[in-house]
Amino acid sequence: MSAARSHPTDSTVALLREGYAFLLHRSERDRTDVFETRLLGVPVLCLHGEEAARVFYDPERFERRGAAPSRAQKTLFGQGGVQGLDGEAHRARKAMFMSLMTPDRLRDLASLTTAQWHAAAVKWEMQDRVVLLDEVQELLCRAVCRWAGVPLTPAEVTLRTADFAAMIDSAGAVGPRHWRGRLGRARAERWAGGLIRQVRAGDLDPAEASALRVIALHRDPAGALLDEHTAAVEVLNVLRPTVAVALYVTFTALALHESPEARRDLLSGRGAGEHFVQEVRRFYPFFPFALAKVRRDFEWRGQPFQRGRRALLNLYGTNHDRRLWGDPERFRPGRFRDWNGSAYNFIPQGGGDHVQGHRCAGEWITIELMQGALRFLTEELTYAVPPQDLRVSLTRYPARPASRLVLSGVRRSGGRAGGA
Numbered sequence: 001m002s003a004a005r006s007h008p009t010d011s012t013v014a015l016l017r018e019g020y021a022f023l024l025h026r027s028e029r030d031r032t033d034v035f036e037t038r039l040l041g042v043p044v045l046c047l048h049g050e051e052a053a054r055v056f057y058d059p060e061r062f063e064r065r066g067a068a069p070s071r072a073q074k075t076l077f078g079q080g081g082v083q084g085l086d087g088e089a090h091r092a093r094k095a096m097f098m099s100l101m102t103p104d105r106l107r108d109l110a111s112l113t114t115a116q117w118h119a120a121a122v123k124w125e126m127q128d129r130v131v132l133l134d135e136v137q138e139l140l141c142r143a144v145c146r147w148a149g150v151p152l153t154p155a156e157v158t159l160r161t162a163d164f165a166a167m168i169d170s171a172g173a174v175g176p177r178h179w180r181g182r183l184g185r186a187r188a189e190r191w192a193g194g195l196i197r198q199v200r201a202g203d204l205d206p207a208e209a210s211a212l213r214v215i216a217l218h219r220d221p222a223g224a225l226l227d228e229h230t231a232a233v234e235v236l237n238v239l240r241p242t243v244a245v246a247l248y249v250t251f252t253a254l255a256l257h258e259s260p261e262a263r264r265d266l267l268s269g270r271g272a273g274e275h276f277v278q279e280v281r282r283f284y285p286f287f288p289f290a291l292a293k294v295r296r297d298f299e300w301r302g303q304p305f306q307r308g309r310r311a312l313l314n315l316y317g318t319n320h321d322r323r324l325w326g327d328p329e330r331f332r333p334g335r336f337r338d339w340n341g342s343a344y345n346f347i348p349q350g351g352g353d354h355v356q357g358h359r360c361a362g363e364w365i366t367i368e369l370m371q372g373a374l375r376f377l378t379e380e381l382t383y384a385v386p387p388q389d390l391r392v393s394l395t396r397y398p399a400r401p402a403s404r405l406v407l408s409g410v411r412r413s414g415g416r417a418g419g420a
C-alpha cells in the first residue's frame, strides 16, 4: 500500500457512524495501513493489516502501561490486571495465566461445560422459547466457576451471570449500560476479593491447579503475593471472558442458521468443525481493536510514531482485509483449509505470541468451548429459529444479534442433526 496520509481531524463521528468498519473503510479509502486521527480530541495512530500487526506486537516499539481508557478499566478490564503490564512484570503474570491452559485443564473445562449443556437442554425442552445468548452465558458461568474452584450456590448463579454480562456489555457504552457495568464490576471485585481472602486464610481449599488457587497463591518476581484487589481482578480476568464466549456461541448458532451451504458441508462431513469455528471468529465482530502506547520514537511507512502517542490495531478490519481474505464478507469456513497459520493475519483475539506478548490468554479455551457448542447444537439438539430481528449492528459494541437469538421447540435429539 502507498505511504501514509495524515488525518489530523477528529473522527469520533465517523467512528460512531461506521462502528467496527470505520478503521477498515478509512484504510481502504486512503490505501494505507497507517494513519493518524483524533478520537474524542485525543491523537491516535491507527494500524491495519498483517504487517502493521507485526509492528504493533513489537515490545520495543509499544507498551501497554496507561494505554487503556479509564472507562474500560472501570467496567470491562479492571485496574492492575495483566493487560496493563509490560516487560518482566507482564511475562511473570502472563505465565500464571498460561499455566492454567494445559491440555488436561482445557479438557476438564470442556467436559464440565458439556455437562452444563445437557442439564440446560433438559430445561429448554420444557420452555416454548429460549434466548440462546442469555442461556449460554449462564451455563458458561456455572461451568467456569466450577472449573476455576470458585464456589457458586444455585441462588447466586443469576446474580453472578448478570454482573459478568453487564461488564461485557458496558465497555463501549454510555449511560445506563455503562453504569450497570461499573456496578457489576464493583460487586464482582468485592466477591472475588473475599474468595482470595478465604483461600489465603485456609477457609477455602480449591483444587490444586484451579485458577482461584493459582491466582490466590501466585507470587510476583519479587516473591510477594498479589495484593487482594489485583488478585480479584485476575480471577475475574478468567471468569468474565469465559462467560463472554457466549457471544461467539450465539454467532455460531447464527452462522448455522444463515449460512446453509456451510452448514450442509459441516453436517455431511465435507467441512470441518474446526474451520467453521475459525470462520465465526474471523467473520463476526467482537473486539474492534487493541490499544497500546508508543514506547519510543520511530517511523513506519513514512508515519512518525512519537513516544507516548496512543495507537490502535485494527482487529476486526484485519480479519476482513481483502488482501488476506478473498471475498471477506462471505462466510466460508473452507478458507481455513488453506490458511497459513500466521500469528499476525487472523487476530480476533490479538496477534503475536500468547506467552511473550499480550495475545489473549484464553484463545484455546474459546476455540474449545465453541467447538463443543457447535457439536452440541448440531448433534444433540433439534430446534427452530422463529421470525425475529437477527440483524447484527456494526455500531453496537459488543455486537450481537438484536434478538439475542431466540430458539423455539428445542428437543434433545440424541445424535440426530438439529437446527433449522
Ligand code: HEM
Binding pocket: 082, 083, 084, 094, 097, 237, 238, 239, 241, 242, 244, 245, 246, 248, 286, 287, 290, 291, 315, 348, 349, 350, 351, 357, 358, 359, 360, 361, 362, 363, 365, 366
Ligand atoms: C470471548 C472470546 C474472547 C475474545 C474475543 C478475546 C479477545 C481478547 C483480545 C482482543 C485481547 C487483547 C489482545 C491485545 O491486547 O493485544 C485479549 C486479552 C486477554 N484475554 Fe481474551 N478474549 C476472549 C476470551 C478469553 C478467555 C476465555 C479468557 C480467559 C480464560 C481470556 C483472557 C484474556 C486475558 C487474561 C487477556 C490479557 C492478555 C495480556 O494482556 O497478556 N480471554 N482477549
